[in-house]
Amino acid sequence: MKKVVQVGKIKVGEDAPVSVQSMLNCSSSDFNACSEQIKRLKSAGCDIIRLAISDDNDIECAKMLIKEFADVPLVADIQFDYRLAVKCGEIGFSKVRINPGNIGGEDKVRLVADACRANGVAIRVGVNGGSIEKELESKYGSGAKALSESALKGVALLERFGFYDIVVSAKSSSVMTTIETYRLINKQCDYPLHIGVTESGGEGMGNIKSAIGIGTLLADGIGNTIRVSLTGDPVKEVYAAVDILKALNLRDYCEVVSCPTCSRCHYDMPKLASEIGELVKGVEKRLKIAVMGCVVNGPGEAKDADIGIAGGSEKAVIFEKGKITANLPFDKAVAEFKQKVGRLIADVC
Template sequence: MFSKKVVTVGNVKIGGDNPIVIQSMTNTDTLDFESTLRQIIRLSNAGAEIVRVSVRTLDDIPSFKKLCENSNVPLVADIHFDYKVAIEAIKAGASKVRINPGNIGAEWKVKEVAKVAKEYGIPIRVGANSGSIKKKYENLVPRYRALAESALEEVRILEKIGFDDIVISIKSTDAKENFLANKCLAEKVQYPIHIGITEAGIYEDAVILSSAGLGALLLNYIGDTIRISIAGDPEKEVGVARKLLTLLGFKKGPRVIACPTCARTEINVEELALKVKEWTKDIDKEINIAVMGCVVNGPGEAKHADIGIAGTKTGGAIFVNGEIVESVSHEKLEETFKRYIEKMNPAN
């Protein structure tokens, strides 16, 4: 059900058969060019393919223009209330603008923004979240329909004035409501959909809630671009998004499989698995690596892994594609296993 329409944001394509795009947002003061640019670069290095920046007033425009000129990823201008700020952000180099037509004001103001966006060839993102349901839909039940209809009304405003270079986003703080609203939306439009759980909380809560809510959407093929919302350092958002997409099979990368451990465990599974994750953090191809505590779990339960190790009383048994290739002592376990992993990724 991934969206059929393709929208271009800078050099990034969203929708269609294109890979799911990871986004994040700066939390530095936009007026502070140096700090904001450093954060954009860090987000890009962490894996963000698009970065959103708050452009609050016309005072932010000069700094935002410099950011667009120096950023190595497309920047999205996040605009509220003032249509003039949206227009100037587009002229300053924004690769996309995020507006809420409802709070921009009169339809002619929205029309002016769309006119300039069309002239510069950039898309507009619209939508709704659980805190911005339109009054006319407040009593609509179930509530996920109110969310969906609020977002669709934003789309209709743009379509009415002949603008269809659109990305839509619906976000709720409730994972179930978020899923149902986005499912409803995906059944009615072909525009790319940006997904996230809004105000998901601090790290652990945000990771659990977003993984459940967004994982459900992705496994139903809904969502063309994603942001994991975490209070604090936005680099963490990017890392979690990358890992979620990798573990669900939507992004290439290593997956480290590890057994939950029990009394049969012969090696320190957690410690070795953490080291394997560090060894493989820069690998960008699909590879399943299993770290199993005993021969009961590996290679039997992990025979689908590309490579793995199972603890034994004397050390460990290394297996490749389900077949044991070498048994090693505890002293040589780590270096030998690491060497086998490196052989599977010779580019590194």
């Protein structure tokens, strides 16, 4: 069991739900642009939001954002400049992300740790494939061993300064290296892990790499907070992250299962599946609804569904928890099915 770290109102670690993170990609000194993205990320289901802090203009804007969005934990992402990290520890951020190996020396890390400790701010030790400590890279190359050691060295340094509210990440753009790295870290430390595949690309391959990397680790019980890194609108990262959690039963939702169709399907099943998907969108209860292409295989294949429909050429059957409960002309069956789905949702919500 991992230690728990408080990040604003969100607990990360122990048996707390796996939280979803994303990062702003607009200018961190543009208050309006940041506000708009934060609102969109929040409504998409993002629990923790990070922004890069690169200068004092960003700091001034961050102060206003922290005031405006007191209900969402904001995280400062710092590269190299310890003075900015210290300021971020003092102005109300919930967490500061640094790579202790590139913040300018141990004495600087101590100053950041002191500022964060004094203000109840967590620190994420965040190492990426591109920022492994030189010494470790020449010893182990750029793989999992170097990444994990680099992150653990940063953790040990913070501990030396009496700082323990630590979250750890060590990401690679390689799925296999990411998985191997986190497995190594998981064996060696009790701090909560922020997991993700970095620079995974755009939608499509980026979603697949993230789903495999994050999903494999979560299925093994590794990972307490996740970020899907995609090129483009960060809101899409949140949709993908939430879907990964749903697929692993780590978030309750109404699942719509539908078959791929084949020549036995004689109705516009993709259209009905998409209509049912819209009907149940946003339902946060564990339900399973099946839309199947034919009566030959449909009811049997989806017998564990709470309710399902399987179409024939003129008629369709409705089945509930494995039992056929109606056999009606097709249009009537579809109308009846939609009504029943509506009632089922109303009952559980």
